[in-house]
Amino acid sequence: MKSSKKKLFREFIARKGLKTTRQRDTVLDCFLSSDHHMSTEELYLKVRAKNSTIGFATVYRTLKLFAESGIAREIHFGDGQTRYEHVEEGEHHDHLICTRCGAVTEFENETIERLQAEVAEQFGFVVEKHRLELYGICSKCRK
Amino acid sequence: MKSSKKKLFREFIARKGLKTTRQRDTVLDCFLSSDHHMSTEELYLKVRAKNSTIGFATVYRTLKLFAESGIAREIHFGDGQTRYEHVEEGEHHDHLICTRCGAVTEFENETIERLQAEVAEQFGFVVEKHRLELYGICSKCRK
């Protein structure tokens, strides 16, 4: 839900004593109207198209706020670029990444999640978050 | 086995028509005499201590060769620094990372691995490699 994310972000802004600005609204709209994975640069270009006076520093700063507020999550695929994805409440997903065409598919698996928690516990670890990525060749590329 | 890694690397060098140099030997010795996770900078400092004329460009270049030759693997924890770890034959391990003290613990779990392969198959995906990282607070830091 887009509107609920907007609300969540507004609440975060208020709680922190920050301010609502035209720029933040624009960046938020662009982010929410995009699909799952967005690099900072991609989003910056989208924002520019709407309002060419917004600088990239603002986009960087705003994305950090999104992550802090919980409506977005930083992801790193090891290619030197930070990406952001939407956080759906209660959801957590992992990634299948095709090393040939770069396509990213998301999946979820309860059992894996549970096993992860078990393993962590064996080491006296309390898990806050995790990252699971499977790299390989997708079905299209194998044809 | 250190000597087997040395051998593997020499074979790689020969196969590729590259050359054995004092510098590469030094970097390799330093890498092999260290424990699992090393940032490029840490290794550079170690190399420097042995031979202060070796430049960091050489360390970077040599680590890339290690990764290409299969004796090392690049790892990224999302903190903007590339690390390298030793590759043991047939082995694969995942990481528990303490977000407070930065300690890294390794673990292996057969069941998780198998489930990963199953999930991938459902998506018509052939997994080549994967990455699983659990971030949280370690037992020491929770005391």
Next chain:
DNA sequence: GGTTAAAGTGATAATCATTTTCAATAGGGG
């Protein structure tokens, strides 16, 4: 052992993504 082409090296400059700085501007509570 000497010759030589190709690979390797170190220093430095360049690059790339991201962060910081700073002077100017704009929210929003009072």
Next chain:
DNA sequence: CCCCTATTGAAAATGATTATCACTTTAACC
């Protein structure tokens, strides 16, 4: 409307990594 503080854009700074280039070294061949 005022004032304080957060915010902004542009530009400079940063930090990790990579490319460049003149010089050196390796190793195949005689």
